[in-house]
Amino acid sequence: DAGVIQSPRHEVTEMGQEVTLRCKPISGHDYLFWYRQTMMRGLELLIYFNNNVPIDDSGMPEDRFSAKMPNASFSTLKIQPSEPRDSAVYFCASSQGQGGTEAFFGQGTRLTVV
Amino acid sequence: AQSVTQLGSHVSVSEGALVLLRCNYSSSVPPYLFWYVQYPNQGLQLLLKYTSAATLVKGINGFEAEFKKSETSFHLTKPSAHMSDAAEYFCAVSSGTYKYIFGTGTRLKVLA
Numbered sequence: 001d002a003g004v005i006q007s008p009r010h011e012v013t014e015m016g017q018e019v020t021l022r023c024k025p026i027s028g029h030d031y032l033f034w035y036r037q038t039m040m041r042g043l044e045l046l047i048y049f050n051n052n053v054p055i056d057d058s059g060m061p062e063d064r065f066s067a068k069m070p071n072a073s074f075s076t077l078k079i080q081p082s083e084p085r086d087s088a089v090y091f092c093a094s095s096q097g098q099g100g101t102e103a104f105f106g107q108g109t110r111l112t113v114v
Numbered sequence: 115a116q117s118v119t120q121l122g123s124h125v126s127v128s129e130g131a132l133v134l135l136r137c138n139y140s141s142s143v144p145p146y147l148f149w150y151v152q153y154p155n156q157g158l159q160l161l162l163k164y165t166s167a168a169t170l171v172k173g174i175n176g177f178e179a180e181f182k183k184s185e186t187s188f189h190l191t192k193p194s195a196h197m198s199d200a201a202e203y204f205c206a207v208s209s210g211t212y213k214y215i216f217g218t219g220t221r222l223k224v225l226a
Binding site for chain 2: 004031033035042043045048050055056091093095097099100102103104105106107108
């Protein structure tokens with residue numbers, strides 16, 4: 001398996017624009033996670049899915065953020081409208097959801113909002 | 115609720131010296147614990163994990179960690195640091211809900 005695949009790797013956008021980040025989890029993994037990494041706040045869990053259903057979105061910062069998982073092999077994280085404080089590295093991870101199994105991370109998307 | 119505390123956001127060691135990165139956890143149920151490493155501009159890579167089978171866990175690149183329930187700790191060690199160990203290290207806890215909560219990370223610098 002190619003691992004967790006995220007696209008794009010880098011995104012630069014202007015404030016107010018819509019941004020969509022994409023993730024393809026490892027085949028057979030039941031859980032998918034979206035994290036945000038910043039210098040100030042470290043790695044924050046934004047939302048996670050089990051079998052394509054959102055389980056906990058309490059980490060989503062505001063209504064400007066939304067995430068979907070239309071099928072087992074694809075998820076999106078959308079920010080609309082984007083703001084400079086959304087600049088961060090966004091990671092997608094997936095796991096098998098069995099006790100003690102680890103999460104596998106993608107390479108991340110570095111988002112810069114100017 | 116689960117949480118992880120990593121003491122020391124930056125640690126510097128000389129090449130060949132002992133590496134000790136500290137992690138304390140909080141969990142209301144028996145936890146699963148993980149150490150990940152992140153190299154610049156890359157994702158997180160698993161170093162090792164504790165799943166209750168053995169309290170001393172060996173991982174990749176010569177790292178190991180010991181689970182101490184009485185101290186709620188899971189410190190990461192390596193007997194002899196190498197220049198290639200310079201990276202950021204994250205401790206994480208998972209229990210029950212299958213989500214992973216990460217500490218704030220420790221950046222390791224290895225001095226020649």
